[in-house]
Amino acid sequence: MTFFPYVVAGWLFVIGLWGVVSSTDLVRTVLSLTVVQSSTYVVLLAIGYRSAGKAPIVADIPAASKLVDPVVQVLVLTDIVIEATVTALLLALVVQAHKRFGSVDPARLRALRH
């Protein structure tokens, strides 16, 4: 099962993308985008894993222990910050779209259809 985490990541990516494409509600579109983004967390963490490696916290284990890669974990932290900011901005746009058009269905956003 050395490929299983990548299958999970691929599944999250595809199902999130399907959510973005098939959505009839902009809030659901934004949430689907966060599902797409969460697949990147799985990929990053899976890449950095070493068999039987421990978390890179040496507070209570010897520093010479076999540890997993900390670089990808820091990238995941950055990823989460970016996801939070992007989600906030998109949801703010959805709020204004709802005020302007009275709907959050992308098919009903009249100004976008021209």
Add this chain to the structure above:
Amino acid sequence: MSRRGRLSLFAVAGTGLLAVLLIGFHGLPRFGDYHGIYGLLVNRVEPAQRRATDIVTALNFDLRAFDTLGEEFILFASVAGVAVILRHLRDEDQDLQRSQGIEDHRFAGASEALRAGSLVLIPLLVALGAYVVFHGALTPGGGFQGGIVLAAGPLAILAAGRYLALKRLAPEWALEALEATGGACYALIGLGGLIFAGVYLRNFLPLGDSGQLLSAGMMPLNSIAVGLEVTGAFLLTWTEFLDQALVVRRGELRR
């Protein structure tokens, strides 16, 4: 574009994407079989040279400290963006006195048990958040993680059905000041590195003993600065959204 057109376009693009995905996954290292030298090196260097026991935080505030500065600014810019997008339009009114039914939101009918529970949660959340921020260089956590927990503390007031009390406790000017202070402190700590160690964001404080609260040089300070900014940034974002739902009314409804 019609829904059918959109989906058939996705079917074409999706096939290409699937091929690229499969090729990409094929090139990844087998799970558990990673041999990147950089991560191994960091695992050796950071505990030895910086006396930090949480290597992830050590990377964040030492080797990638400049990236973290950029991350701070991204957060700052995005909160400003949310505030601009959700600005009050000309026909909207947000006078708290005149907004009838502001306490009349979904949680306003909160039971006594929910209210008491939320009030009990506030000190616990603040204490946990402060713990996570202060111990960033020692155990899992750091400024970003702790800042979110800290921001959740005041949010418990909302769960108790008291949004106006939340706005009184954490007015927008105070949150803006908190966020700006956090960002500025991080940049100033970097300046300290430039002055005392010759390189921007390089450590210039004594390292202390590994595992102590005040150790790992400037990392605890960085952690606190980031924690302040994240707390302010997220409370500000949430306030902007909650204002939209609870306070802002269309002008014509008011008259």
